[in-house]
Amino acid sequence: MSKNLEQFVDELSGLTVLEMSKLKEMLENKWGVKAAAAAPMMMAAAPAAAPAEAAAEATAFQVTLAEAAADKKIGIIKVLREITGLGLKEAKDLVDGAPKVVKESSPKAEAEEIKKKLETAGAKVTLKGV
Numbered sequence: 001m002s003k004n005l006e007q008f009v010d011e012l013s014g015l016t017v018l019e020m021s022k023l024k025e026m027l028e029n030k031w032g033v034k035a036a037a038a039a040p041m042m043m044a045a046a047p048a049a050a051p052a053e054a055a056a057e058a059t060a061f062q063v064t065l066a067e068a069a070a071d072k073k074i075g076i077i078k079v080l081r082e083i084t085g086l087g088l089k090e091a092k093d094l095v096d097g098a099p100k101v102v103k104e105s106s107p108k109a110e111a112e113e114i115k116k117k118l119e120t121a122g123a124k125v126t127l128k129g130v
Contacts, residue, residue, distance in 0.1 A: 072122025
């Protein structure tokens with residue numbers, strides 16, 4: 001690595017999380033892009049041992065529809081209706097309003113099955129231990 005890059009890395013390493021967040025926002029505005037992948041990387045820097053242990057011990061999981069691909073909405077709505085028993089309008093509103101909770105609490109096996117069905121239909125789904 002060149003000396004300039006090493007200095008740059010050293011300076012970035014000294015920033016607080018708040019300063020990193022402001023830097024990310026400034027770069028997004030300047031370059032006209034959205035740095036969605038940066039958020040998980042910044043979170044990885046925080047100590048995650050306690051939350052990871054809590055998630056491993058969780059017996060119930062919250063299933064959240066994080067994102068629905070525009071060209072796959074009809075299939076996702078069909079799967080949601082099958083899983084939840086919602087009517088057509090309610091399922092459509094849930095897909096259009098993503099991110100939304102699909103199921104507040106379900107056993108791990110059921111939550112993973114729901115996630116698999118929705119992802120197969122083209123949705124992005126997250127599970128969170130409760």
